[in-house]
Amino acid sequence: MITKESPKMGMYENVQHQFNKAADIINLSPAVRKILSIxxxxxxxxxxxxxxxxxxxxxxxxxxxxxxxxxxxxxxxxxxxxxxxxxxxxxxxxxxxxxxxxxxxxxxxxxxxxxxxxxxxxxxxxxxxxxxxxxxxxxxxxxxxxxxxxxxxxxxxxxxxxxxxxxxxxxxxxxxxSHVVTGKPVGAGGLEGRDRATGFGVVVGIQEWANHNNYELSGKKYILQGFGNVGYWASHFMRAKGAVLVGVQDASGSIYNSDGIDPESLFEFTERNNKCVAGYPGASPYPQADFFSLDCDILIPAAMGNQITAGNAHSIKALLVAEGANGPVDSDGSEILESRGIAVIPDIYCNSGGVIASYFEWLQNRNGELWSLEEVMEKLEKKMKKSYETMQSIANKYNTDLRTAAYIGALQRIEQAYIQRGIFP
The missing domain is CATH 3.40.50.10860 (Leucine Dehydrogenase, chain A, domain 1)
Known part of the structure; x- marks a missing residue:
């Protein structure tokens, strides 16, 4: 079930563990390592x-x-x-x-x-x-x-x-x-498509993984934790790929229908039901604690952090976990999934569509421009595809998992900046 993020669960420790694993592999500069560790x-x-x-x-x-x-x-x-x-x-x-x-x-x-x-x-x-x-x-x-x-x-x-x-x-x-913040309403300088950018990026990431692994998304069953902005738009674009949503969980409860749940119908229901999925007539209630053990091909955790842990990672039946949320899988959970051969598309890539769109909005405001929805989605997809190619190439080079590869790519770019600029004074 959806649990709260808490210092007791070691969220920051998980971040540091992931950082140190990647830093060790590439022998990150000791000076840069000290800077980035705080x-x-x-x-x-x-x-x-x-x-x-x-x-x-x-x-x-x-x-x-x-x-x-x-x-x-x-x-x-x-x-x-x-x-x-x-x-x-x-x-x-x-x-x-x-x-x-x-x-x-x-x-x-x-x-x-x-x-x-x-x-x-x-x-x-x-x-x-x-x-x-x-x-x-x-x-x-x-x-x-x-x-x-x-x-x-x-x-x-x-x-x-x-x-x-x-x-x-x-x-x-x-x-x-005006560009002190991004994610503003369109009428107040916001970007067309910003609302769907994160969810769209999740699906681009899934499609890129599928392309690399010769995996057909059409007809595949997936479950979704969280049906807020990210979850809804991810399900919207997954539907266009022919994938079938069979289970959804939020703080109000879990629902399941092996024949499929219509994301648009569920969204309309939640709009009338205080943003909650519980009670949706097109699916049956399902025990919260058993949600991750549902039979499916793909799992998209798009709610809070530290949801997949040593306590439930063994029960996951999906072949792929696409991290729509920030840190939904803790370090212990990641090791278990990796040992079981379950692929994970890491959050720092998978849900980056939102910050990429934020960058587009920031540029639009700075330059006094207005971009169309089509332009935004095309630029976003192109950037997500390029990032995936970078991550996959690093994974192949170092024979490592996608999460560690994503960290390596991120750290190398920052390290290069420090090497070129030096450290003041």
Whole structure:
């Protein structure tokens, strides 16, 4: 079942384990290794907000900036009770690897607020977001650190952040700061197709793996953990490939239909059912704890981190795990899957469609351009395909798994930047 990310589960330790494995293989420069093994900056802010009932509550927000050797920090802001400094460190570090592997001129950052947004009204969430933005101050900026949507944050959240940030600048300079965030509504400078970019990228990754392994996706059965933005769009594009969705799990429950679940019908149901899949009439309830053991060909975990562990990795029947979420498989789970011959398309590649699209939006805003949906999807697919070729080539060269290959590709690019530039002073 969907479990919460927690420091006890060693999320940051998992990141470090993966990093050290790849660094050992390529004999990463000791100096670069020391730099990349820690974060650059860790920001914790406490800020008061007046709620609708007149009471004041103090919230805690985080922004961790891991590394900016390749460019400004880039990464999402999430609103979730599990947000803490450990999770932010891990997620920021993953963003550094993700942007490097994708060939983007970015580093990695991540953060958010420790909050359950379901407990607050829209008006309260707006005040919380604006106050958080003000508290962060100059720690974010369009050429310094560029947040984006993540778990429980939306284009509307980004619009509030952009407006607040621009409002603190002089009138004649405000238009220069519209790209302080990405993932904005299209009418507020957002990118056409940004909503589907991550899910689309997951499916491009699956198709590239299938092409490399002479594997036909049409008719294959898959299960999906998480039916938010990433999960829905992944299922939308998997349907176009002829794959059959047979199981879905979210925090409300698990559902199963061996004959197939229509993603569009399920989406319409969740829109009427508080974003929950439980109760969907086109499928039967299924025990939460047994979800990963469902009979299927492909598993797409697109919810929270550390979902596949030593406790359930042995029960997975899929031939392929495509990581739509950040860190859904912990180190123990990864070793078990590898020993069982189950392929894993790693998160720093598989779900990078979102940050690639964010880069496109950032460029669009900086250059005063407007890109069509067709242009965006074509550019995104091309970049995802190129990244896969890089990752697969490294895997072949070092005779290693795709995750380690992805890390090697990311680390080599950053190492090269330090070698060429030197280390100040």
């Amino acid at each position: 974060t650059n900056t860790e920001i914790v802010v406490h800020f008061p907000v007046k709620l609708d009932n007149g009471t004041v509550q103090v919230f805690t927000g985080y922004r961790v900036q891991h590394n900016n050797a390749l460019g400004p920090y880039k990464g999402g802001l999430r609103y979730h009770p599990t947000v803490d400094i450990d999770a932010a460190r891990a997620l920021a570090t993953w963003m550094t690897w993700k942007t490097s592997l994708a060939g983007l001129p970015y580093g990695g950052g991540k953060g958010g607020i420790q909050i359950d947004p379901n407990l607050y009204s829209d008006a309260e969430l707006e005040r919380i977001t604006r106050r958080f933005t003000f508290a962060l101050g100059d720690n974010i900026g369009p050429e310094h650190d560029i947040p984006a949507p993540d778990v429980n944050t939306t284009p509307q959240t980004m619009a509030w952040i952009a407006d607040t940030f621009m409002s603190t600048r002089s009138t004649n300079e405000r238009t220069k700061y």
